[in-house]
Amino acid sequence: MPRVPDDPALSPYTGWTRAHWAELAERLLLSARPFASPGHARVSFPGRAGGYGADVDGLEGFARTFLAAGFRVAGEGGDDPLGLMEWYAEGLATGTDPASPERWVRLDEHGQAKVEAASIALVLHLTRPWLWDRLDDGVRERVIAYLAPAVGGEYPPINWVWFQIVVEQFLASVGGPYEPGDIEAGLALTDGFARENGWYADGAERSYDHYAGWALQFYPLLWTEMAAGEPAADERRPVYLRRLERYLHDAVRLVGADGSPLLQGRSLTYRFAAAVPFWLGARYDLDTPSPGLLRRAASGIARHFADRGAPDGKGLLSLGWHGPWRPIAQSYSGPGSPYWAAKGLFGLTLPAGHPVWTAVEEPLPVERDDYQVVVPSPGWLVSGTRADGVVRVVNHGTDHSHPGSDLADSPLYARLGYSTATSPVLAGPYAGQPLDQSVTLLDAGGEPSHRTGFDTLLAQSLPTGTAAGASRWRAHWVKPDSCGPDHGSGRSGRVRLGPWLHVLSLVRGPWEVRLVRVGAPDDQVEEAGGRLRVGGWPLPSDIPHAGTAARAGADPVAGETAVVVNERVWSCVFGGASLDVGGVTSADDASPLAPWTVVPWRATSGPARAEVWHEAVLHLGAGEPAERPAVTWAPSGVRVVWPDGAVDDFDVSRLLR
Template sequence: MRSLREFDDLRLSPYTGWTRDHWAALADHLLLSARRYASETHARISFPGPPGGYGPDVDGLEGFARTFLAAGFRVAGEGGRDPLGLMEWYAEGLAAGTDPRSPERWVRLDEHGQAKVEAASIALVLHLTRPWLWDRLDAGVRERVVDYLAPAVGSDYPPINWIWFQIVVEQFLASVDGPYERKDIEDGLRLLDGFARQNGWYADGAERSYDHYSGWALQFYPLMWSEMAAGDPAADSRRPVYLERLERYLNDAVHLVAADGSPLIQGRSLTYRFAAATQFWVGARSGTATPGPGLLRRAASGIVRHFTEHGAPDEDGVLTLGWHGAWRPIAQSYSGPGSPYWAAKGFFGLSLPADHPVWTAVEEPLPVETGDFHLTVPAPGWLVSGTRADGVVRVVNHGTDHSTPGTNRTDSPLYARLGYSTATSPVLAGEHAAEPLDQSVTILDADGRPSHRTGFETLRLDRLPSGTLVGASRWQAHWVDVETDGQDHGYGLPGTVRLGPWIEVVSVVRGAWELRLVRLPSSPGGDAGSRPAPGALRIGGWPVSAAEPARGEDPSISNGTAYSSVVAGAGLNLSGVTSAADSSPLGPWTLVPWCATSAPAQPDTWYEVAVHLGGQEPGSPPSVSWHGAAAARVTWPDGTEDDLGAISRA
C-alpha cells in the first residue's frame, strides 16, 4: 500500500492531515487485499484465522457482506465511477451466494440468525448502488436475491438494534416489489422509539446498554431508513425527529474522541474499530446544523488515522480480531475473522461526493483540543472530563452496566466499571476480568473474592456551578457463581448469588482527578442489624498498559505517556499495584493501582480516595474536609472549592 502520508493536506485538515483521498486509498487497499481470501465465485471471503463461534459458513458470509459495505459506499460517492470493477466483482458473489445449488451459497436467514445481520448490509448497498448494480443484474439473480432476503418477513428478531436489520431488509424488498409486511416495519419502529433516551441517545434495548452501537447502529439506521423510504408519510414525518436526536447525540459524541483520535474503549464489539466514525458521517449526510462539517470530519478522520497509525490494517492489508494489532481475547463468542470488517461502516463518508461540504470544509478542533471540559451525559449516566494538555477523555460511570437495577449479575469489564477512557483499556482477559479490580469498589469475601456492582441504582448526576461534576450510585455487593454455558456477548452473566453489604459511591470529578467517596450504608428498608457483615474494602484505579510488570508497590504508576495513581485517605492502610499479563489490547502488561482496608470496612463511615489519570505527573491531589456528619467540601489543586452539601442524601 502506498503511504497515506503522501495525501496529507494540512491546509484543509490542520489537525489530521487527512482528506477524502486518504479515505479512498484506505478503502481500496482493504477491498483489494480482501480479494486474496475470496472463493472462486467471490460469494465468500474467508479471512485467515480460526473459525468464529458461528462456524466458517457464517464467517465467509460476513467477509462478503461487510466488505460489500465499503465497496458500495465507494461507488455511490463516485456517482457510479468504478475503476476497480467493484460492482462487477461483487455481482458475481451475489449470483453465487443466493444460488441454492452453488457450493458457495450463503447461509440463509431462516438457517442462522447471523445471516439476518449480514442481509441488512447487502440490502443497504443494493439500495445505495441501485443504478450500477441492482438494475444491471439479470432477472434470475434479482429473483434469487429477493428469495434470499424474504425470510426476514414475519421473522423474530432480538429486541435490540437488530430490529433495524429487519426494517432495512423489508424496506428494500418493498422498493423492488418483493414481499414485505408493513406491520413488521410499523411494529419495529414503535419498539425502537422506546429505546430513545435523553439528549438524543438510544439504549440498545430495554437495559442500560450504552456503547458504540448507539452511533454506528441506532443513529445510523433511522436516517438511512427514512432516506430509503422517502416519500412515505411515516418516514417523512419521522425524519426530523431522527435528525434532532442525532444532532443532540453528536454534540456529546464529539466530546468522546481523544486528541489522538482514539474513541472511548468501552462496550462490546470493539474489534469493529473505526466503525466508531460512522455517526459523524451520518450527521454530514443528513445535513445536521451542529456539529459543523469541519468538526464532523475532524472526529471521523482522527479515529481512522488513530488505527492506521497503530497497526490496523496489518501488513497484509487485513483487519484482524483486535484493537490496534491482533489480540484475539477482544472477540466475543459471535466474532469471527470476517467480523472486524464492520469497520467498513466507518467508510460511510465515501458515499458523499468530493464536493460535499464535509470534504471541503476546513477541519475544526475537537472539544478536547480547545480546552478542558466537564460534561454530564444523563442517558448513560456518565461524567465526562477532557483535558487539553494531554488530549485524554475520561468517563466516570454511574449509569451503564448493560443490565437493570437489582439484577445482581456479574460485572462486565466492558460496561460496569466505574471508569473508561480513551487512553486506557479495562482489563478484558485473565482472572481480573471476571473478578473486578480496575476502576472498581469491591468488598472482599473470606476467600479474597471481590464483589460485583451490576444492578446498581443511579443516585445523582450533576454539574456544579464551578464546572465540577458529581455522580453517585449505590448497590448491594454480591458474588455470583456462574451457572451458564451461554455465549459471551460481552456483558454480565447470571448465576447463584450471595449478597453482601450495600455500597455507596460518590464521584467528584475535575480535570484529571476524581475524588471517590465510599461508604457502606445501612440497607435500604432495613437496619444495621440485618446487614451482612462486611469484609475488607478494596478500591481500584485506572489500568495502564506497560511493557513489563510493575516494580514495587507504589500506587502511582506511569508507562511514559499515561500516569495513574490512587491516593488513599484515612482507614485505607493497604495499597499496591497489580500486574496483569496479556489482559488488554494496549500492551503485554496492565498495571492497576489500588488501596484497601486491612480489616473489615466500618459501616456508615466515609472512605476517601483521590484517583488520577493523565498524561502528566499528577501533582497534589484534591482534599476533602467534613463539616458535621456528612457535609463535605472539596479543595482542588487549582484552588477551586466545591461544597457538596449532605452527600449522605445524594
Template structure:
C-alpha cells in the same frame, strides 16, 4: 520499496494536506486509499465466484459458513459506499466483482451458497448490509442483474418479513431489508414495518441518546447502529409518511447526540474503550459521517471530519489493518480476547461502516471544510450525559477523555449479575482499557469499588441504582450510584456477548459511591451500610488501568501510583484506606503487554456507616485535591486549580428499599 509493499500508514502520508486538515492531515484521498487497500486484500480470500470471503483465523462461534458470509456482506458495505460516492465510477470493478458473488450466494445449488436467514440468525444481520448497498448502488448493480438473479435475491431476503428479531439494534436489520424489498415490488407486510419502527422509537433516551434495547446498554452501538440506520432508512423510504414524520426527530436526536460524541474522542483519535464489539474499530466514525450526510446544523462539517479521520488514523498508524491489509480480530493488531463469542474472522469488517463518508462526493462540505479542533484540543471541559449516567472529563494538556460511570451496566436495577469489564466499571477512557482477560476480568480490580469476602473474592455492582448526576455552578461534575454487593458463581455454559452473567448469588451489604470530578481528578466517596447481608469485608478501591511496556517495579507498597512514561495512574486514599499498592496484569488488554492498576484498601474489614474517600487520577501529573469533612455527609473539596466545592454526598449514604 514500492507503494504496494510500504506500510500503509507510510504510503497514506503522501496524501497529507495540513492546510485543509491541520489536525490529522487526512483527506478524502486517504479514506479512498484505505478502503481500496482493504477491498483488494479481501479478494485474496474469496471463493471462486466471490460469494464467500473467508479471512484467515480460527472460526468464530457461529462457524465457517457464517464467517464467510460476514466477509462478503461487510466488505460489500465498503464497496458500496466507495462507488456511490463516485457516482458510479468504478475503476476497481467492484460492482461486477460483487455481482458475481451475489449470483452465486443466492443460488441454492451453488457450492458457495450463503447461509439463509431461516438457517442461522446471523444471516439476518448480514442481509441488511446486502440490502442497503443494493439500494445505494441501484443503477450500477441491482439494475444490471439479470431478472433471474434479482428473483433469487428477493427470495433470499424475503424470510425477513416473517421472522422474529431480538428487541435491540437488530430490529433495524429487518426494517432495512423490508424497505428494500418494498422498493423492488416484493411483498413486505406494513404491520411488520410499523411494529419494528415503534420498537425502535422506544430506544430513544434523553439528550439524543439511544439505548440498545430495554436495558442500560450504552456503547458504540448508539452511533454505528442506532443513529446510522434510521437516517439511511428514511432516505430509502423517502415519500413514505412514516419516514416523513420520523426524519425530523431522527435529525434532532442525532444533532444532540453528536454534541456529546465529539467530546468522547481523544486528541490522538482514540474512541472510548468501552462496550462490546470493539473489534469493529473505525466503525466508530460512522456516526460523524451520518451527521454530515444528514446535514445537521452542528457540529460543523470540519469538526465531524476531524473526529472521523482522527479515529481512522489512530488505528492505521497502530497496525490496523495488518501488513497483509487484513483487519484481524483485535484492536490494533490481532488480540483475540477482545472478541465476543459471536465474532469470527469476517466480523471486524463492520469497520466498513466507517467508510460512509465515501458515499458523499468530493464536493460535499464535509470534505471541503477546514478541519476544526476536537473539544479536547480546545480546552478542558466537563460534560454530563444523563441517559448513560456518565460524567465526562476532557483535558487539553494530555488529550485524554475520561468517563466516570454511574449509569451503564448493560442490565437493569436489582439484576445481581457479574460485572462486565466492558460496561460495569466505574471509569473508562480513551487512553486505557479495562482488564479483559485473566483473573481480574471476572474479579473486578480496575476502576472498581468492591468488598472482599473471606476468600478474598471481590463483589460485583451490576444492577445498581442510579443517583442523580449533575454539574455544579463551579463546573465540577457530581453523581453516584448504590448497590447490593453480591458474589456470583456464573453459569459458564452461557455465551459471552460482552455483558454480565447470571448464576448462584450471595448478597452482601449495600454500597454507596458518590463522585466529584474535575479535570484529571475524581474524588470518590464510599460508604458501606450496616445490617444487610454478609458483614462487610475489606473495602478495595481500584484506579485507572494504565497500559505499560513492563510490570511495576517490585517494592514496598507505600503508594498507589503507576507510570508508563507518558501518563500516570494514581490513587490517594483518605483515612482508613491506608493499604495500597499496584497490581501488574500481563496480557490483560489490547493496548500494551502489561496493565498497571493502583489501588487502596482498608487494612481490616470496612467500618459500616463510615465515609471513606479516595482521590483517583489519570493524567500527566498534578497535586491531589484536598478533602475536608464538614458534616456527617458534607465535605469541602479544594481542587488543584483553587476551586472549592461544597459537596453533599447524603444520597449515597441512604440504603435503598429492600
C-alpha cells in the same frame, strides 16, 4: 498501494483527506479478494473459525466488505475503475443460488444471516443504478427470495430490529414481499430505545456503547431515505435528525486527541466504525457540529488505527484493537467480523465537493479546552484535558443490565471508569474479579464483590462546573454459570448478597474524588464482606509495575498513595485515613493496549467500618501531580478544594434519603 501525502493545510490535525479514505477502502477491498471463493460469494479470511462456523464467516466476509465497495462507488456517482460492482454482482449471483456449493446461509437457517442481509440490502439500495438495475432478472428474483424470510421473522428486541426494517423496506422498493406491520411494529419498538439528549439504549437494558452511534443513529436515517415519501418516514426524519445533532455534541467529546475512541462496550473490534455518526452529521447537513469538526473526529479515529497496525501490512483487519488480540472478541465474532469497520467508510458516499471534505479541520473539544460534561442517559461524567488529550468517563449509569439485577460485572460495561488512554482488564482472572476502576468488598477468601444492578442516584453538574455522579448497589458475589454465549453482558450464577454500597464521584479535570459508604448489615446479607478496596485506572505498560509502581509492590503496604506510570500518563490512587494500605497489581496480556496492565489500588487493612464515608482520590493524567484535591469534612457534608482553586461543597446525606 502508494501512500497518499498528508495535507496539513486542509487537515492540520490529521493530515487526512478524502483521498486517504479512498485509499483505505481500496486497500481493504483488494486485500480481501485473495480470500474469496471462486464465485465471489464468500470471503473467508484467515484465522480460527468464529463461534457460528465457517459458513457464517464467509457470508460476513462478503457482506461487510460489500459495505466498503458500495460506499466507494456511491460516492463516485457510479465511477468504478476497480470493477467493484461487477465483482460483487458475481457474488450475489452465486450466493443466492441454492444449487451452488458457495450458497449463503439463509435467514431461516441462522440468525447471523439476518445481520448480513441488512448490509446487502443497504448497499443494493445505495448503488441501485450501477448494480441492482444491471442484474439479470433471475439473479434479482433469487436475491429477493434470499431476503424474503425477513418478513415475519423473529428478531431480538435490540438494534437487530433495524435489520428487519431495512431489509423489508428494500424488498418493498423492488416489488418483493414485505409486511407493513413488521415495519410499523419495529419502528414502535425502536422509538422506545430513545433516551435523553439524543441517546439510544440498545434495547430495554442500560446498554450504552458504540452501537448508539454506529447502529442506532445510522439505520433510522438511512431508512428514511429508503422510505422517502411515506408518511412514517417523513414524520420521523426530523425527529431522528434532532436526536443525531444532540448526540453528536456529546460524541465529539468522547474522542481522544490521538483519535482513540472510548474503550468501552462490546464489539470493539469494529474499530473505525466508531466514525459513523460523524459522517451521518455531514450527510444530513446538520448545523452543528461543523463539517471541519466532523471530519476531524472521523479521520482522527481512522488514522488512530491505520497508524497502529489496523489494517496490517497485508491490508487485513484482525480480531483485535490495534493488532490482533482475540480476547477482545465476543463469542459471535469470526475472522470476517472486524470488517463491520467498513461502516466507518460511510463518508465516502459524500462526493469530493461536499463541505465535509472541503472545510478545514477544526480541533476536537479536548484539543481546545478542559471540560467536564454530564451525559445523563448513560450516567457518564465525561472529563477531557487538553494537556494530555485524554478523555475519561466516570460511569454511574451503564451496566448492560437493569436496576436490581445481580449479575457478575461485565468489564466492558460495569466498571466505574473508562478512557481513551486505558482499557479495562478484559482477560485473565481480574476480568471476572473486579479490580480496575472498581469499588469492592473482599470476602474471607479475598474475592471481590460486583455492582451490576446498581441504582443511579445522581448525574449533574455543580455550579463550579465540577461533574457529580452517584450510585448505590447491594454488594454481591457471583459464582458464574460456565456456559452461555458472550454478548458483552455479565454472567448469572449462584449469588451471595452483601451490604449496600454508596459511591459518590466528584470529577474535575484529571481528578476524581471518590467517596464510599458501606451500609450496615441487614436481614438479606449472606456475606458481610471484609476489607474495602478501591481500584484505580488500569495503565497499559510494556513491563509489569511500570515506573514508580515498583515502590509499592504487589503486596499491601502502608502509606496513602499507589502510583503507576507509562510514557504518557500517571495513574494514582490517594487513600484517606481509612484506606490505609495499597498496592499495584500487574495483569499479563489482560488488554489489547500493551503486554501488561498495571492497576494501583487502596484498601482498608481490616474490615471496613459501616455507615461512615471512606475517601479516595484518583488521578489519570500527564506528569506527576504537584497538588491534589484537598478533602475535608463538616457536619453538613464534604468540601473539596481543587488544584485550580475551585471549591465544591456537597451534602452527602442527600444520597441516603
